[in-house]
Amino acid sequence: MTPIHLELTQPPAVRAALKNRWPQWLAQAGLLAGFVFTILIGLFGPAAGNANFAVIAVWIAWWTALKLVFIPLGGRAWCSLCPIPLPGEWLQRGALLGPASRGWGLGRVWPRRLRGAWLQVAGFALIGLFSAVILTEPRVTGWVLLGLIALAVVASLVFERRAFCRYLCPIGGFTGLYARLAPLALRVKDPAVCAAHTEKLCYTGCGAGYGCPWGNFPAAVRDNAYCGLCFECLRSCPRDNLAVSLRPFGQDVVARAGARLDEAWLALLMLGSVLVYTAVFLGPWGWLKTAAYSVGSPAWLGYAAGFGLINLGLLPALFLLAVWAGQKLSGSRRSLRAAFAGQARTLAPLGLAAWVAFTIAFAFVKFPLVWAVFADPLGLGWNLLGYSADTAWPDVSAFSRLAQAAVLALGMYGAARVAVRTADRVRAALPVIGFCLAATLGLLWLLIG
Amino acid sequence: MTPAALSRSRALGWAAWLAAAILILALPWPAFARTPADRVIRVEGRRFEYAPGTVAVNMGDRVTLELVATDVVHGLHLDGYNLTLTAEPGQTARLTFVADRPGTFRFRCSTTCGPLHPFMIGQLTVGTNDFFWRAAGLIGLAALAAVWGLRR
Ligand code: SF4
Ligand SMILES: [Cu+2]
Numbered sequence: 001m002t003p004i005h006l007e008l009t010q011p012p013a014v015r016a017a018l019k020n021r022w023p024q025w026l027a028q029a030g031l032l033a034g035f036v037f038t039i040l041i042g043l044f045g046p047a048a049g050n051a052n053f054a055v056i057a058v059w060i061a062w063w064t065a066l067k068l069v070f071i072p073l074g075g076r077a078w079c080s081l082c083p084i085p086l087p088g089e090w091l092q093r094g095a096l097l098g099p100a101s102r103g104w105g106l107g108r109v110w111p112r113r114l115r116g117a118w119l120q121v122a123g124f125a126l127i128g129l130f131s132a133v134i135l136t137e138p139r140v141t142g143w144v145l146l147g148l149i150a151l152a153v154v155a156s157l158v159f160e161r162r163a164f165c166r167y168l169c170p171i172g173g174f175t176g177l178y179a180r181l182a183p184l185a186l187r188v189k190d191p192a193v194c195a196a197h198t199e200k201l202c203y204t205g206c207g208a209g210y211g212c213p214w215g216n217f218p219a220a221v222r223d224n225a226y227c228g229l230c231f232e233c234l235r236s237c238p239r240d241n242l243a244v245s246l247r248p249f250g251q252d253v254v255a256r257a258g259a260r261l262d263e264a265w266l267a268l269l270m271l272g273s274v275l276v277y278t279a280v281f282l283g284p285w286g287w288l289k290t291a292a293y294s295v296g297s298p299a300w301l302g303y304a305a306g307f308g309l310i311n312l313g314l315l316p317a318l319f320l321l322a323v324w325a326g327q328k329l330s331g332s333r334r335s336l337r338a339a340f341a342g343q344a345r346t347l348a349p350l351g352l353a354a355w356v357a358f359t360i361a362f363a364f365v366k367f368p369l370v371w372a373v374f375a376d377p378l379g380l381g382w383n384l385l386g387y388s389a390d391t392a393w394p395d396v397s398a399f400s401r402l403a404q405a406a407v408l409a410l411g412m413y414g415a416a417r418v419a420v421r422t423a424d425r426v427r428a429a430l431p432v433i434g435f436c437l438a439a440t441l442g443l444l445w446l447l448i449g
Numbered sequence: 450m451t452p453a454a455l456s457r458s459r460a461l462g463w464a465a466w467l468a469a470a471i472l473i474l475a476l477p478w479p480a481f482a483r484t485p486a487d488r489v490i491r492v493e494g495r496r497f498e499y500a501p502g503t504v505a506v507n508m509g510d511r512v513t514l515e516l517v518a519t520d521v522v523h524g525l526h527l528d529g530y531n532l533t534l535t536a537e538p539g540q541t542a543r544l545t546f547v548a549d550r551p552g553t554f555r556f557r558c559s560t561t562c563g564p565l566h567p568f569m570i571g572q573l574t575v576g577t578n579d580f581f582w583r584a585a586g587l588i589g590l591a592a593l594a595a596v597w598g599l600r601r
Contacts (some may be wrong), residue, residue, distance in 0.1 A: 136565060136567070290497065365528070405588070409584075409587045415593075420595065421599065427598070435598065436592070449553065
């Protein structure tokens with residue numbers, strides 16, 4: 001069976017629209033303006049979280065769109081529009097638009113020891129510890145956004161290419177991990193053409209486009225995790241050897257080669273995080289919410305310890321146990337370490353489904369708030385969009401729980417498939433499938449139990 | 450197996466799976482009929498929780514929900530039944546309804562009461578939460594389908 005494969009950049013108009021720098025630039029610049037506005041409203045707008053544009057636009061509207069639309073369908077499609085690296089990149093390149101002769105910055109190579117996803121693991125865990133505050137306090141949201149953009153500028157000026165996106169952005173770890181499942185992919189069309197092309201302008205850059213900002217060599221890219229869909233290679237390649245295509249879901253996760261330990265930890269942390277968030281934010285336990293919110297208090301220290309213990313201790317230990325049991329059951333010769341990293345690929349469909357289900361439960365009932373803050377972005381009592389607090393909203397709870405169940409079932413299906421494909425034998429996959437089943441049912445119970 | 454026989458067995462497998470999934474989701478389940486009773490349930494609302502946070506009643510009960518706000522103004526909106534109550538601090542608000550829809554429903558604070566207000570949530574279970582078990586069955590079935598579909 002040949003997998004379905006549809007090249008989207010075949011029509012010359014599409015290709016031209018992506019090769020042209022303007023459409024993407026305008027979208028990014030527009031979003032940057034919105035980003036600056038969001039920071040300002042976060043810092044100086046209404047103090048109540050659910051009346052503040054920054055909190056609602058970022059944590060309800062954008063965060064929901066990222067998990068429900070961008071990642072499942074487009075992988076890192078958000079990254080191709082993201083305004084955060086833009087100012088730093090302009091400085092680094094010394095140009096607002098096209099490739100210029102000279103930019104600023106030291107252009108250092110990112111330190112070898114800091115490669116991999118470890119910093120993103122730390123960043124994501126840190127966000128987890130402060131999530132209850134970040135999510136509800138406009139000032140904190142404002143500072144976090146400002147901090148991210150400042151960090152991106154510094155990284156662009158000290159290091160070469162997009163060091164921030166690749167190694168630092170805490171959302172980037174999340175996006176990259178689950179982007180592997182997406183049907184959208186940017187790859188070289190014919191590797192033979194690349195092999196014969198000695199200049200490799202897609203890596204070095206040329207007058208038509210920059211060298212890959214993510215430091216990839218396009219012909220070697222097998223997986224969506226570190227391709228930011230910036231389309232520079234599409235512009236710089238003189239042979240037109242790159243294409244954006246649609247393919248079946250989940251293609252990148254079934255490959256056994258290239259599984260890494262850091263990514264396994266990232267996947268476990270993200271699965272654990274969504275379980276903890278669901279318990280904290282959607283559960284009936286007020287003491288837990290208060291503990292997560294009261295940063296610095298003894299209760300919060302307890303929450304932080306619990307968060308760390310569950311995500312970086314208990315869950316990895318249980319997963320390791322499942323992998324070990326699978327190895328024993330099947331008599332596999334693979335090293336435990338390789339099996340652990342390889343089987344952790346299972347957690348991509350499982351984790352994405354968990355996040356989507358959590359998001360459906362969390363965000364669907366809050367959409368009126370999105371309308372409200374877009375109607376009154378400054379919190380001055382405007383009503384630009386005809387919002388009315390008395391509008392009768394359809395009750396989405398029945399649809400929402402059905403959607404949650406369906407998504408979790410789909411995630412379980414995907415996880416079990418990946419488990420079988422990444423294990424030596426079906427038998428080696430069974431304990432890991434059991435782990436996934438337990439995690440999914442646990443989440444289901446937290447969500448609709 | 451020949452390719453044709455293989456694809457036929459696959460199609461049959463999927464049809465069987467679909468039938469099982471529909472069965473799990475839609476099979477009528479005998480509800481143990483209990484005589485409906487009148488019940489008064491008192492829920493205390495304080496920043497940022499309800500006490501008790503989980504409430505269970507039987508199908509058909511006439512439920513009087515009493516919301517007492519102990520610190521600031523709190524509301525209570527019950528999903529699925531679309532009912533809303535608001536209680537001033539120190540006061541009790543009441544509302545009576547017939548619990549005629551089975552399942553677990555969230556209730557949430559409907560009056561901004563502080564930073565964690567959006568997460569002030571409790572849950573009401575009417576009868577048994579069949580849907581949870583059906584969904585769990587569906588998830589188990591999905592795992593089976595994956596393993597079965599890839600068996601060699
Ligand atoms: S510039 Fe084009 S042909 Fe040359 S190596 Fe890169 S993708 Fe291949
Ligand atoms: Cu309240």
